[in-house]
Amino acid sequence: MNVFQLLNSHQNIEEGGMNMLITEERGTDLSLHLYRVFAKSFKSVNEHAVTGSKLKGFNPTAFAVLEVLYYKGPQPIQQIGAKLLLQSGNVTYVIDKLESAGLLHRTPCPRDRRVIYAELTTEGKEVMDQLYPEFSDRIDHALSGLNESEKQIMIDLLKKMGREAEKLAPLARK
Numbered sequence: 001m002n003v004f005q006l007l008n009s010h011q012n013i014e015e016g017g018m019n020m021l022i023t024e025e026r027g028t029d030l031s032l033h034l035y036r037v038f039a040k041s042f043k044s045v046n047e048h049a050v051t052g053s054k055l056k057g058f059n060p061t062a063f064a065v066l067e068v069l070y071y072k073g074p075q076p077i078q079q080i081g082a083k084l085l086l087q088s089g090n091v092t093y094v095i096d097k098l099e100s101a102g103l104l105h106r107t108p109c110p111r112d113r114r115v116i117y118a119e120l121t122t123e124g125k126e127v128m129d130q131l132y133p134e135f136s137d138r139i140d141h142a143l144s145g146l147n148e149s150e151k152q153i154m155i156d157l158l159k160k161m162g163r164e165a166e167k168l169a170p171l172a173r174k
Contacts, residue, residue: 045139053135066104067128069118076117078091103120103121
């Protein structure tokens, strides 16, 4: 069966007031369908974050670095890249730009000279104090289709999915 046949093999049936997807190859196809829905949903929600950061003059990556530091506090530069799924060269470039703008600074780790922390400056914190409430509102608006209980269920399920995928693909993380 090719991809087009697989995509066209879906039948919607009504069961208990909910549409259920029935496919010829249920397990694999359901996983593929979940992946597509997850990716499309992430893209839709992420557009709200990206649009907000662009309106404030930041590219999405720079805003994401500022957001990690604002939310989590000082972080080793290497871990920022891992949290944002960025190559180390990209992180260094973005951090260089943010540092030259006076929004963050680097601090060596006192216990390990190989580790350098990035930390918001006072100006960086002030900028994020202004921007973060609007960013938070944009994300809340983007997720307004879910109630609080559904959001918590999604958090739990996505964490479970991520942990299991991480366990199954250790080489992909290195």
